[in-house]
Amino acid sequence: MxxxxxxxxxxxxxxxxxxxxxxxxxxxxxxxxxxxxxxxxxxxxxxxxxxxxxxxxxxxxxxxxxxxxxxxxxxxxxxxxxxxxxxxxxxxxxxxxxxxxxxxxxxxxxxxxxxxxxxxxxxxxxxxxxxxxxxxxxxxxxxxxxxxxxxxxxxxxxVDTRPPIPWSAREGRLLVHGGGWAIGSYRDRARELARAGLPLDLIVPEASAAVGWACCFTLDPDWHPWHDDGLPPLLKVRADSSDSSDSSDPAEPVGREVPGRPLSYELARSASAIVSKPGGGTLLDSLWTATPLILLEPAGSHEAANGRLWRQLGFALSYDDWSACNFAPERLEPLHRALLGAAARPxxxxxxxxxx
Known part of the structure; x- marks a missing residue:
């Protein structure tokens, strides 16, 4: 046992x-x-x-x-x-x-x-x-x-027995989230990315926080790690076209993920980059999907070390560095190629x- x-x-x-x-x-x-x-x-x-x-x-x-x-x-x-x-x-x-x-x-x-x-x-x-x-x-x-x-x-x-999705088959979407507890600056950064015309999958803390300028998902509110041994389930949610907080039409769940295929991982697998603070679980997703990280502010010195490591290995860019080159998509493919095969080495x- x-x-x-x-x-x-x-x-x-x-x-x-x-x-x-x-x-x-x-x-x-x-x-x-x-x-x-x-x-x-x-x-x-x-x-x-x-x-x-x-x-x-x-x-x-x-x-x-x-x-x-x-x-x-x-x-x-x-x-x-x-x-x-x-x-x-x-x-x-x-x-x-x-x-x-x-x-x-x-x-x-x-x-x-x-x-x-x-x-x-x-x-x-x-x-x-x-x-x-x-x-x-x-x-x-x-x-x-x-x-x-x-x-x-x-x-x-x-994490997965399937090979990473080829770069040519990815559609240029970005997965933006604040880690398991949805914390940090990720929503402000998501808004900046959307204004730059980039397509986003955004994980929000609750359904009422969904916005019209991104495809939004939220953790199932009925799931709690101290009650359930399953992986955290995401719900896809919808909102009207504005992100005004006084919208009279609140977001609501419109679908559930397929059992055995956690939606958050599937979104990471098909993304061109994960925009997030560098938590340990996010590193593991990046490694096994060969999806680059765009690093947001870390939550503590341990996450700061994670971010430094991922940059050192050629797997990540800081958000500021990517912003300085106007979010050029060509900066991402070399990171993906550095990640390819990396999961087989440890x-x-x-x-x-x-x-x-």
Whole structure:
């Protein structure tokens, strides 16, 4: 039994964890997924939801919160910890794969009593905030990295069996989003890109935020990572031709994605570029679709390192650099070509977990 341990407050790590679990099951492994927030008291979980709203209003809240936030493990009751440990024992967990450093603190005492293989997976190029807080816990854990600031991609999680869509078959659309929690400057940048005449697929935080100058999508409001082990489902939404906030005709869902084919990934696969802050999940999408990144303001030093790495490898441009050349489409194809085949170079994390 392999237990994949994630956190729903960081979809850039949660989604790679879900993808890993999916691929492991396809290889015949027995896998369970646990999300940190499922074990929190109701009032603490409500605070998480409210934090998301604040973060969407101003990226500066995100950066500040990384330095000031309390450890969520402080809110775990002894009863919740005991129940979690019984669950692991009853399921016969032989390997833990951790996607949030906060889990290492929870695992520390358990591993002291029941030594169990523990693999800490880092989706960012440097130590992320949750792992920074966990340095002294679970000292025997193996650490694997999907990206390193030294310019290497040591490991990867296989996202797709299909080859990337050829450049000549892409229609020049841009996928614009603010990561899993829809934060940052992406909507302002989307408006600038639309004014430049570029066709956009825009992921908005809620259906009422849809605009007429882009093809809009939003996360299904009924989906929450602490209630559902499925990949985040997108809904396509429509709006009238203006983006006036006082529109009397609110946007509404008009379609759902095909099960097993997450729409956000399909949009990235067919795009000419992803315009986003450089979260770990976005790097993985870029790598496996061979779709260049246009980098927006990062949410913290770990995302800044991700952006530097992607530029160093020739996979990305900053938004300002692309804007300075009037969003010239010919600047994108060399990035796509640099990405082609790059996903085949790192070691496959499935093999690292399933090979004795």
């Amino acid at each position: 392999i237990a994949v341990l994630t956190s729903g407050v960081a979809l850039g790590a949660h989604v790679p964890g879900l993808r890993l679990a999916q691929r492991l099951r396809e290889r015949g492994a027995d896998v369970t997924v646990d999300v940190l927030e499922r074990r929190l008291p109701g009032d603490r979980l409500a605070n998480v939801v409210e934090s998301r709203r604040r973060f969407q209003r101003d990226l500066r809240f995100v950066v500040a919160a990384q330095g000031l936030a309390t450890d969520p493990v402080d809110d775990f009751t002894p009863q919740a910890v005991a129940a979690l440990e019984r669950h692991w024992e009853e399921r016969g967990v032989e390997t833990f794969v951790v996607f949030s450093g906060f889990w290492l603190r929870l695992l520390d005492n358990y591993l002291g009593r029941r030594p169990t293989r523990t693999v800490a997976c880092h989706v960012d190029a440097v130590v992320s905030p949750s792992y920074r807080r966990a340095r002294r816990y679970a000292p025997g854990a193996e650490h694997v990295w999907l990206a390193r600031e030294d310019g290497t991609l040591p490991w990867t999680i296989p 070691r496959n994390l499935l093999d690292g977990l399933l090979t004795p």
